[in-house]
Each structure stands twice: as structure tokens, then as C-alpha cells.
Amino acid sequence: MKLVLIRHGETHWNNENRIHGWLDSPLTEQAKSDLSALTLPALHQPLLYSSDLGRAHDSANIIANKMGIDVILDKRLRERNFGILQGQIINHGEALQAHWLKYHRRYITPLIDIPGIESELDFSTRINDFFRACFQHDDNRDIIIVSHGEWLRGLSNIIDGIPCWHQGRGIPVNVKLLIYQYI
Numbered sequence: 001m002k003l004v005l006i007r008h009g010e011t012h013w014n015n016e017n018r019i020h021g022w023l024d025s026p027l028t029e030q031a032k033s034d035l036s037a038l039t040l041p042a043l044h045q046p047l048l049y050s051s052d053l054g055r056a057h058d059s060a061n062i063i064a065n066k067m068g069i070d071v072i073l074d075k076r077l078r079e080r081n082f083g084i085l086q087g088q089i090i091n092h093g094e095a096l097q098a099h100w101l102k103y104h105r106r107y108i109t110p111l112i113d114i115p116g117i118e119s120e121l122d123f124s125t126r127i128n129d130f131f132r133a134c135f136q137h138d139d140n141r142d143i144i145i146v147s148h149g150e151w152l153r154g155l156s157n158i159i160d161g162i163p164c165w166h167q168g169r170g171i172p173v174n175v176k177l178l179i180y181q182y183i
Helices: 012-016 029-037 054-067 094-104 120-134 149-160
Strands: 002-007 047-050 071-073 143-147 177-181
Touching: 002 149, 029 054, 047 054, 054 071, 054 143, 120 149, 143 149, 149 177
Parallel strands: 002 143, 047 071, 047 143
Antiparallel strands: 002 177
């Protein structure tokens, strides 16, 4: 079984250096072009899962239409909820400076004490729950996941056997494929 991970296409907020979390911003025209040109490896009866957030869902629809398959939406694939930092431009807002410092140290010290933030435990549990469910299929179908930067970084860490909140391989580039092969 192949597991293909894809970060959603670039959004207008990505260009503004703005934190999405569970908020949304439309895909750029470049993202739509990049997704349309995306070449996937040979896959065995692939299932395509996507976060239900607009930027990932729109990205997955472009891929699915090209492949002639359906998109399966799953809320567990959502980006981490970043609480009061969502919708904010990184490092802006005098009142948020202490929270930005914590955000920038998130790979050294787990994020806590930011109002409204999803806890590390809840975030990693959500990722693990989905990942375990991927292996419940008896038919050995390949799986494509279209999700978000922090979510994909967390899953890659889990696969690599390191804590979800560590930096690991870092945030994947928009529309870049990460491919894992399982026997």
C-alpha cells in the first residue's frame, strides 16, 4: 500500500504570511495550475481523503477530477486549531507578541497557554485516529491524503517514530508529494 500525502495548494493567506488554522482563504490561480499539473505515481485503486476545510477540499477536488475518483471528506484531517492566532499575520499585533514567541518555539516546547488553541494531545490523537483507520481496509488500496502543513508534519513525525509536535521534516511545501510505501 502507498500512502501519498499532499499539502493543499497555495492560498492568498499563505502569500500574506497569515495563520489559517480552521479559518479559510481561497486557492490562488497558481495553486490551481500546480494542482492540475500534479503527477501522481502509479496507484492501486486509490482512495482520496481530504480535510473538510475549503483550501484542502478544493485542492482534492482538482486532483479527484483529474483522476476520475471521489473525495472522501474527514474532519480529522483539519489543520490544527491555532486559537486567537488564526487569521492573524505572523508576528503582527502588539497584544499577541507573547503568543507569537510561543508559536515560533512550537518545535522546542509544545504549544500551550494560547487562548483557544487545540492541545497537543487532542491534535496528535486526531492524527493517530485517522492514521490507524487507514490500515483497516482489507483490500490494500493506496491512499491519498490532502491536508494541511502542521497536520502532515505531525503525521510524518508519527510515521517516523518521533513526537507529533517536534519539527521533524518540517512543514511540507504546497502541492509537494510525500510518499510512504507499506507492505
